[in-house]
Amino acid sequence: MYDFTLTRPTTIADAVSALQGEDAQPIAGGQTLLPTMKARLAQAETFVSLTGISEMRGISAADGVLTLGGGATHATVAREAAASYPALASLAGRIGDPAVRTRGTVGGSIANNDPSACYPAGALGSGATITATGPNGSREIAADDYFQGMFATALEEGEIITKVAFPIPEKAAYEKMLQPASRFPLVAVFVAKYADGVRVAITGASTDGVFRWSEAEAALSGDFSPAAIEGLTPPSNDMISDLHGTPEYRAHLCKVLTARAVRSAQ
Amino acid sequence: MPKDHGIGASSKRREDARFLTGKGRYTDDINVAGQAHVAFLRSDVAHGRINGIDTSAAEGMPGVLRVFTAKDFEGVGGLPCGWQITSIDGNPMQEPKHPILADGKVRHVGDPIAAVVAETAAQARDAAEAIVPDIETLPAVIDMKAALAEGAPKVHDDLTSNLCYDWGFVQENKEAVDKAVAEAAHVTTLELVNNRLVANPMEPRVAVGDYALHSDESTLYTTSQNPHVIRLLMGAFVLGIPEHKLRVVAPDVGGGFGTKIFHYAEEAFCTFAAKELQRPVKWTSTRSEAFMSDAHGRDHVTKIELALDADNNFTAIRCQTYANMGAYLSTFAPSVPTWLHGTLLAGNYKTPLIYTNVKAVFTNTVPVDAYRGAGRPEATFQLERVIDMAARELGVDPVALRRQNFITEFPYATPVAVEYDTGDYEGTMTKLLAMIDRDGFAERRRQSEANGKLRGLGINCYIEACGIAPSQLVGQLGARAGLYESATVRVNATGGLVVMTGSHSHGQGHETSFAQVVADMIGIDEGQVEIVHGDTANTPMGMGTYGSRSLAVGGSAMVRATEKIIAKAKKIASHLMEASADDIELKDGKFTVAGTDKELAWGDVTLAAYVPHNYPLDEIEPGLEETAFYDPNNFTYPAGAYACEVEVDPETGKVDILAMAAADDFGNVVNPMIVEGQVHGGLAQGIGQALLENCAYDADGQLLSASYMDYAMPRAHDMPMFQVDHSSQTPCTHNPLGVKGCGEAGAIGSPPSVVNAVIDALQSGGHDVRHIDMPLTPARVWSAMNAAK
């Protein structure tokens, strides 16, 4: 780890202004950042901790929308969203281990947009709205516009995620096949059924990061059953090839897990 | 009734209180006043020529005391290899130089290029990043067969090729084996890879070098399974320090699994630099460094053929193995694929003819050496896989085929140079079958099928050679060391004992089980016996802990030393009680004279030894302290039968282990709870190898599995509840405790059970999959099923 200065603002406004400084970067739970810093692969003059900002930690459900503060931890979401949005709570409850869940945050996960992370699937699969706050105030970004490929997002320099709003579906489920070493998704599928249609978001599979499988969405919007996608060829969005799976295997899992998610959706 | 103390009792591990409450004293807990820290700059390419190293920027960085490169080690020896193998043509193996810091070339990712010693660890690391090496990348050789091809790039320019040795065993049998295979009624052939593993002990390696100007003495604190071996190798071959000026201390060691046997460059560096700089020098490995600098394990590519006659009797085994040595020869690397592997190919079976050829190969990868089981897991895996495959081809029951070929009479001289003293393979198989309800399997399989899953049962046997080893024999086989063990038993005046052993625990619970043995012999409380190990300054020269040798060899030395103590104590007692020494009995800590009511307590006699007012000084010396060295006259041969039951998800290829059973014969058992713990750990590592662990390189020699993000360690979650049994006991005939050793069995016996079970499951689903190379990840299982469609 290289030397750095840590600041701990207590309001969003102070955090945003601290991030205006030279070579400043936000740090939330540190569950992605700390290991990278320890390996000397990440470095900044100043890290601005978001963990002391209480206005970023809230969780509320109203009018069919679950709103998570950007600083809400996975453990809190797993606990407090269980009644309002069980599939999302279950996604949060299966991230990493208890230590990771106690520190890691929604905002950190969505800001990082790891191609194998869980939250991007939950957000894209729910058609969530991401609130980004920066020196010019706050703006709302639709998940469809937000995720722009592996580790790439619509966030601007100096903006932080302060809120993520998830429309609550009629039924949803998250099916996660573990990568045996990291236990991140090897492939994972988030399926959500809304009154106006079904969304299917897939993570872990593509080199472009999280994506929607539109053929499956179309088929499932007509008939929300595993049989509806039986005839589809699996998606072919530049599947990842690595030690843990070939592109063919990942494409195959996309279909298997989508069917399973439909089966277990509640 | 289970015993509550002494030999056979499950005494609680006395060391656990400190381990579990964070009070252990590991090498990293040792900080010597005035210590500086070293960071190594390691190669990020697999193969390259060093055209220069610019250290000037680093030298000017804050806190830097000195930057070292290979040129600072002129006149210093390289790391030695402790075992020489002779090739079929009579030539000794090719033995490359192994410099402390890379000299002229880098040969694997992680090869140390330069070392910075600075006031703090962070300063050393900062400065190491400022070193600018000028390295011309060379083509790397990673695949063993490619490394042996004509014109392949050479890992070592001064060797004739990348072939370390070409070993044939038993060479005299080769023609007979070829003939038997040619004439067999049936031959089953299997080609397989025994996957490369990273040992991953919980405690990474650490070294602290210290030098005392006033006495001209060097001290090395290190994470070692065998401090005396390190002292001998480093003192005599690397740094030229005589043993009386060198002390090696290995305090609590947090796991080793073999990888902490070997002498490493960092140990020599810290000892050397401490003297050069007149400052203690410390190195603590990061986990990332461990992946690319701890010796790896396994990595064999093998073809095995099993020949059978028309009645399904095994008639011959022919085996061809390529064994990866990595870029340099680690301390005992050459012995692993040869004497620890070829000699075990008979397994539990009376196959009359066996021949194996092993080609050891240099590649641009981390050196490979012994890892839990070392050679014996590789032998067991190929043998037990090929037998299962033969049973399937012949349409016979795999258990019946094994039973039919079991060795049943002992001693049994195998055609591969070893003699099994005792065993009862039928006994452990019968125990195993009683544990697993094989009859109910068909019904369990039906239930799995009803849930869309495939269920499989894998059963196998194993044998290993432990209690390493008879020095004369291993000397003939190329060992450059003896393999005896030692113990000094010091009885204090008030009756307590300190036992100083040359063995060393890196998690095995010696402090508990060794104390049980000595306390039992005398009949005193275990708490009266203290076990001291790990420091060359206060223990007799011993060879350390590996090869399940500590109790069989180290414990035997302890028994011999304690016998001497008892004999002398009886003489003292006979004097005090005015009786003949032959009439003295020692039981429950009391000396009695046969046929009388005379009685003396243990403490009365020990006190007399040190306060010899009334003492036979003209016959015996005062004091009560004895040393014994024990050199075994044979290996020990633990053996057993294992079973694994799995469920495979045919949609994803994911394997779930539902049950794992182990019926072992370890001879006599001193502490059943510790034995169970050892088996559990071994099973976890065997399951890890079978399903999860894979140390993989890409074609350029970059380590793909260089962290836990990609190297899958087994977790509690991956384990079933284990069923273990060690009630089948045929005591070893040649050591005083009748013990055989249990440390490696689990890791040896379990991989074939898992793979046999998965193949059984896939076959039951109509997938004609004959073999899948470990680890059986979901992706690999799914691909194999699809390829076989």
Ligand SMILES: Cc1cc2nc3c(=O)[nH]c(=O)nc-3n(C[C@H](O)[C@H](O)[C@H](O)COP(=O)(O)OP(=O)(O)OC[C@H]3O[C@@H](n4cnc5c(N)ncnc54)[C@H](O)[C@@H]3O)c2cc1C
């Ligand atoms: C052992 C382990 C297992 C894991 N398993 C999983 C898993 O199964 N699935 C999964 O999805 N993840 C997994 N993770 C990652 C975990 O979910 C992380 O917590 C998460 O990805 C990042 O959140 P964080 O709060 O820790 O962010 P940090 O590590 O603090 O930051 C990550 C990045 O986001 C930026 N950032 C943080 N917060 C904000 C914000 N509010 N606005 C803008 N930028 C921000 C930081 O600058 C940094 O670039 C695992 C992590 C570990 C260590």
